[in-house]
Amino acid sequence: MEEVAVVGKHLADYRSIIGQAAYEELQSLSKSLKGKRIAHVNATSYGGGVAELLHSMIPLMKDLGLDVHWYVLSGTNPFFDATKAIHNALQGAPAGLTAEMETAYREVNEANAADFHDEFDVVVIHDPQPAPFVRLVEHRGRWIWRCHIDLTTPNRSVLRLLQPYLEKYDAAIFSGASYAPAEVKFRKLVVAPPAIDPLSPKNRDVSEGERKAILSRFEFDPARPVISQVGRFDPWKDPLGVIDAYRLVKQSLPDVQLLMIGSMAKDDPEGWLWFERTTRHAGEDPDIHFLTDLRGVGAIEVNVLQRETDVALAKSLREGFGLIVSEALWKEVPVIGGDVGGIRIQIEEGHQGFLVSSVPQAAQRTIELLRDAPRRRQMGREGRERVRREFLITRYLRDHLRLYSELA
Secondary structure (H helix, E strand, C coil): CEECCCCCCCHHHHHHHHCHHHHHHHHHHHHHHCCCEEEEEECCCCCCHHHHHHHHHHHHHHHCCCEEEEEECCCCHHHHHHHHHHHHHHCCCCCCCCHHHHHHHHHHHHHHHHCCCCCCCEEEEECCCCCCHHHHCCCCCEEEEEECCCCCCCCHHHHHHHHHHHCCCCEEEECCHHHCCCCCCCCCEEECCCCECCCCCCCCCCCHHHHHHHHCCCCCCCCCCEEEEECCCCHHHCHHHHHHHHHHHHHHCCCCEEEEEECCCCCCCHHHHHHHHHHHHHCCCCCEEEEEHHHCCCHHHHHHHHHCCCEEEECCCCCCCCHHHHHHHHCCCCEEEECCHHHHHHCCECCCEEEECCHHHHHHHHHHHHCCHHHHHHHHHHHHHHHHHHCEHHHHHHHHHHHHHHHC
16 A cells, blocks of 8 residues: 655635635534544545545645545556446446456455554545455444445445445445445445535636646647537546537537547556547547647646636536536536436536436537527536535535544
8 A cells, every 4th residue: 555645735725715604614623633543545546536535635634633644555457457347337337246356356455454554533445446444454443435436226246245345334425315225234324425626726726828838738729619528538428429429519510629638547447448449439530639648638737628618518427426517617617417426416407507318418408508608608607606605625524524523
C-alpha cells in the first residue's frame, strides 16, 4: 500500500461561497473529532471521481483538526481485471468472476491488508476493490464502506461474493437511497451524494489569459457550436452512443463539434480497449476531438474545455453519480444526461437540462438547446445555483463528519 500526499486547503476560503451558517456548522461538527485518526483506502489516487473527492475532502478534514491518512492499494493486472469485472457485474453486467479472478482479488487484498496496521478511530473503505479489508485486518475502530456505484440491479453471484464483507461494516454510505441491495443486511445506511470542489483546478474561476493559453493548444474552434462529454472511456458512459448522437445533431447543425474528454486510470484496464473502440467509431471526422491526459489534458484544461462547451453530455447507461454533471452545471452549462442513477439526482427535467433514454432523444434535446441560447443561459444559471445549494464538497464533508461523530 502507498500513502497519498494531498495539497493543503483551508475551509475559510469557502466561506464566501457556502455562507456563514454552513461554515460555522462545519466548525462545530469538527470539535469532537479533533485529533481523531481517520483512514481512507481506495484503488487509485487519480483518474476518477473517487480520487477527486478525496483530494478535496481530506485536506479540509486536516484543516479542521482531524488526523487523516489516505492509502491506495498496490495491485496487479489480474487484480484490476478482476475488480473491473466486479464493478461491471455490480452495475448489472451478466458475467461473473472466473476462479482465477477470485484468487487474484483475494490474494492482493490479503497482501495489502498485511501492510495495514490499524490505529484508526474510523476507516473508510471505498468501493469493492478493498472491501475484504474489514475481515482481514484486526481492528478496534469503526469501519465504513463507501459505495460509489449503483447496485440497484447487481449480478447476484458477485454480490454474494462480497456480502460477507459488507455485512461486517459498521455503516455503509451510498450516493442514492435506492442503491443499497435489500439482501445485504447493512448495520447502518447513510445517503450522501458526492460533490464537487468549487476551488479545485477543475472548477475554480479561470482568467482570460489562462483560457487563451490553453485553447491555443487545441484544434477545435470555440466560435462554432461545441458539445462535449467528460469521463472515462467505459461502456457504461456510452461513448459510442455519444458519437451517434453527435452525428444526428450534425445533420441539422453542420458546424457542431464534439469534444471527448477523458483520462486513463490505472485501475481501469478496460479503458484502453474502449478508448480504441471509440476512436475507431469516430473514424476520420475532423470535428470529433479526443482530449485526454495522454495529450496533457489535466484538471485546469478540463475546466477551460467545459467552459467552452455549449451543451454538455453525460449519456451514461448506468451511473452511481457522475460528478461531470455538477461540474458542468457549476460552469453554467446545461446538461443532457442519461435518465439513470445519480444523474437523476442532479438534473431536474427541463430546469438544469434534460434526461434522455436513447440516442435520438439525446440528439433532439441537444439540437433544441443549441438553437435556443436564452434557454441555455437560464438552465445554466439554475444549474449553478442548484450545485451551490446541494452538491459542493462542503456539504459532502458535513455528511462525513456527522457520521464519524455518530460512530466514534
